[in-house]
Amino acid sequence: DQQVKQNSPSLSVQEGRISILNCDYTNSMFDYFLWYKKYPAEGPTFLISISSIKDKNEDGRFTVFLNKSAKHLSLHIVPSQPGDSAVYFCAARGSFGNEKLTFGTGTRLTIIP
Amino acid sequence: DTAVSQTPKYLVTQMGNDKSIKCEQNLGHDTMYWYKQDSKKFLKIMFSYNNKELIINETVPNRFSPKSPDKAHLNLHINSLELGDSAVYFCASSLTGAEAFFGQGTRLTVV
Numbered sequence: 001d002q003q004v005k006q007n008s009p010s011l012s013v014q015e016g017r018i019s020i021l022n023c024d025y026t027n028s029m030f031d032y033f034l035w036y037k038k039y040p041a042e043g044p045t046f047l048i049s050i051s052s053i054k055d056k057n058e059d060g061r062f063t064v065f066l067n068k069s070a071k072h073l074s075l076h077i078v079p080s081q082p083g084d085s086a087v088y089f090c091a092a093r094g095s096f097g098n099e100k101l102t103f104g105t106g107t108r109l110t111i112i113p
Numbered sequence: 114d115t116a117v118s119q120t121p122k123y124l125v126t127q128m129g130n131d132k133s134i135k136c137e138q139n140l141g142h143d144t145m146y147w148y149k150q151d152s153k154k155f156l157k158i159m160f161s162y163n164n165k166e167l168i169i170n171e172t173v174p175n176r177f178s179p180k181s182p183d184k185a186h187l188n189l190h191i192n193s194l195e196l197g198d199s200a201v202y203f204c205a206s207s208l209t210g211a212e213a214f215f216g217q218g219t220r221l222t223v224v
Contacts, residue, residue, distance in 0.1 A: 043203050043215030103156040
């Protein structure tokens with residue numbers, strides 16, 4: 001039972017354009033969502049997060065949007081740069097005290113120069 | 114001065130052997146984790162320790178035994194290794210309520 005889903009295994013975007021990565025979840029107990037970026041042979045690196053009390057969080061070129069009613073979040077990267085090529089994992093966590101992260105299966109983003 | 118470091122990075126071993134993976138964090142975090150990424154790239158939690166106490170154990174075979182000698186260390190010992198144990202194992206740490214920081218991973222191959 002995959003509670004966090006990333007339905008696009010891969011995405012290619014031209015350099016300078018916007019990259020949009022999507023994530024859906026099924027567990028309504030999730031209240032904190034994170035995006036991680038992973039390069040080959042390295043561990044996931046935290047990118048940006050959002051609490052369920054917000055619908056948007058921005059950090060430089062990265063913005064995460066949360067639509068609680070649709071149980072959907074997205075990560076926007078603009079402008080996309082070649083160094084953004086990596087696998088992006090969406091993750092979700094339940095209420096405080098349950099620190100377990102549930103991950104999606106990842107989307108491989110390729111930025112085309 | 115890597116924040117979360119795990120050793121070894123690669124481990125190739127025969128079925129039936131016992132092996133350990135070590136993890137150390139120098140971030141002062143109070144919670145540490147072991148995650149497993151299988152061949153289908155699913156990243157799933159195995160264990161979580163908070164201040165040396167086990168708080169999450171996700172239906173992992175008892176051949177896997179985590180050991181936390183102190184807050185900064187969480188080692189993973191695996192007995193009687195099986196082919197299906199081949200995966201990448203990630204250690205992570207966090208402050209309670211905050212995002213987790215991951216180590217570089219240990220690629221375990223059982224032959």
